[in-house]
Amino acid sequence: MPVLEGLWGPDLRMRDSSLGVCPDEAPGSPVWAPLRTPPVTCGGLSLALELPALIRQLRAAWRARRGGPRGPERSQPDPWVEAEEEEEVKQEGGAHLEADVRLNSGPAGLLLVERRGSYPLIDLHVLKTGVLQGELQSGTSRKMKHLQRSSQTSIPPGHLHLLDQDYQGQAAFMLSKVGSWNFDIFLFDRLTNGNSLVTLVIHLFTVSGLIHHFQLDVVKLHRFLSLLQEDYHSQNPYHNAVHAADVTQAMYCYLKEPKLAEHLGPLDVFLGLMAAAAHDVDHPGVNQPFLIKTRHHLASLYQNTSVLESHHWRSTVGMLRESGLLTHLPADVTQDVEQQLGSLILATDISRQNEFLLTFREHLDQQDLDLQLAEHRHFILQIALKCADVCNPCRIWKLSRQWSERVCEEFYRQGDLEKRFDLEISPLCDQQADSVSAVQIGFISYIVEPLFEEWQRFTEPSLLSRTMMDHLNHNKTCWSRIRSPSSTSDSEEDEDDDGIP
Numbered sequence: 001m002p003v004l005e006g007l008w009g010p011d012l013r014m015r016d017s018s019l020g021v022c023p024d025e026a027p028g029s030p031v032w033a034p035l036r037t038p039p040v041t042c043g044g045l046s047l048a049l050e051l052p053a054l055i056r057q058l059r060a061a062w063r064a065r066r067g068g069p070r071g072p073e074r075s076q077p078d079p080w081v082e083a084e085e086e087e088e089v090k091q092e093g094g095a096h097l098e099a100d101v102r103l104n105s106g107p108a109g110l111l112l113v114e115r116r117g118s119y120p121l122i123d124l125h126v127l128k129t130g131v132l133q134g135e136l137q138s139g140t141s142r143k144m145k146h147l148q149r150s151s152q153t154s155i156p157p158g159h160l161h162l163l164d165q166d167y168q169g170q171a172a173f174m175l176s177k178v179g180s181w182n183f184d185i186f187l188f189d190r191l192t193n194g195n196s197l198v199t200l201v202i203h204l205f206t207v208s209g210l211i212h213h214f215q216l217d218v219v220k221l222h223r224f225l226s227l228l229q230e231d232y233h234s235q236n237p238y239h240n241a242v243h244a245a246d247v248t249q250a251m252y253c254y255l256k257e258p259k260l261a262e263h264l265g266p267l268d269v270f271l272g273l274m275a276a277a278a279h280d281v282d283h284p285g286v287n288q289p290f291l292i293k294t295r296h297h298l299a300s301l302y303q304n305t306s307v308l309e310s311h312h313w314r315s316t317v318g319m320l321r322e323s324g325l326l327t328h329l330p331a332d333v334t335q336d337v338e339q340q341l342g343s344l345i346l347a348t349d350i351s352r353q354n355e356f357l358l359t360f361r362e363h364l365d366q367q368d369l370d371l372q373l374a375e376h377r378h379f380i381l382q383i384a385l386k387c388a389d390v391c392n393p394c395r396i397w398k399l400s401r402q403w404s405e406r407v408c409e410e411f412y413r414q415g416d417l418e419k420r421f422d423l424e425i426s427p428l429c430d431q432q433a434d435s436v437s438a439v440q441i442g443f444i445s446y447i448v449e450p451l452f453e454e455w456q457r458f459t460e461p462s463l464l465s466r467t468m469m470d471h472l473n474h475n476k477t478c479w480s481r482i483r484s485p486s487s488t489s490d491s492e493e494d495e496d497d498d499g500i501p
Helices: 052-066 079-090 124-133 145-151 157-175 185-191 196-207 218-230 241-255 266-278 288-293 297-301 307-323 331-346 350-366 374-389 397-420 436-459 463-483
Strands: 102-105 111-114
Touching (some): 157 185, 196 218, 196 241, 218 241, 266 307, 266 374, 288 297, 288 397, 307 331, 350 436, 374 436, 436 463
16 A cells, blocks of 8 residues: 655645645745744654644744734635634633644635644545535434534523523532533533533542642643643544543542542542543544554654554643643652653553553452552553543443444544545444444444453442443443344434433
8 A cells, every 4th residue: 555655744734735735834934034943853853833832933923924814915804714813812811722723825725724733633624625515424324413412502602691600500510410420521511611621620620639739720720721622623523622521520430439549649639630631632533553654743753653642641741831730849740740641641542452451350360459559559540541531332321322423423534534545444434334333332342341341340349330331231232233234223313311222
């Protein structure tokens, strides 16, 4: 299979000759004039997009070159640019919430948008315009009714001031039940107007006593979490900030398990919640093999090993330093926190599943886990994060099905991209061959069940573990019925809230 040498442009976006490629600006060109230093490089790879501060300077330089937001180069209004400026006006009161993007216009007059993170918006034009033109038919046969319903904003933007207090009250009531396994993160995200991750983590840090124990500056904490939430790609059906919030809520439930809670100190809880919140930050919506075969710069940077997880970790460290959240702590403590966060996030690499599962099973068989030891506590935190990351099939059917449809939609989008660029379609990414039910049955059988069976052994006796296994078995049965030609199909109406197809 030929490698697409020119698929990624110099600005780290995909090349598409039909859409136009932004010209590569040399360090001596006018765009670099306002900068004190040229772009940072490492082994010939530009690291500008890894440095948020530099991106903001680039953005200012670009605007200066164009003569301001409505400079001479913009003779006709552009709805994408206007939408960007409108968003900036909304966030003008809080600089820490500013979205660092870089705007360019290609030869075809199409606007290319780039996040402050290292990843491009993966062929956003294909995904946005293909549906309108009938070229792509992403999504399940059920038209993603759950996905559309859960992604809608609950309150019209112009009327937020009328309902803020009422909705905040409902969100606060949900937070009082945050330890419940039936916590509906989709509803909570709507009630918080898309700020579920920031709201949830601040609440959990508060009730867990972490803000007081570590003497955290609340303004810096909010700054860090805002950067974190912003760097999750909202256009991803699955790997977005709502997924991060869901994993964080699950991690909180696991940290409260009696078998574990009595041995955990504040640092353990801090690391567990922080790693859960940041474990997929700046995820591009495609998997590691896709980045490798398209020669993305991060695949080279991390030598094709745990590429995504390494980037999630490094991005988190960068935001911790940018926000200054831990600057009041001794340098050795900060360094230890950063390294332990890396170890936890790297454990979510699905390619290392068997490695962790076999070690966990061996410990349980030999009954040699001693949670008084920091090394063993850290290992259990890794296992807990892995469980939280793949716990969707253990939720109630109403929530589990939404997550299943979302992750398959993201797979199918990658498959559409691979078709477009004549690449071999990755496993589980062919919408015509891989149904949602088939993907989920395989995922449950080979990934989720083995892991949660061992987790149940570790936490016994645990009501939560029994509940999760009951949901898991029930959901697997539901998917089996849907997969069967003689039963309910994906295109029929939603099942009732009891989860019986």
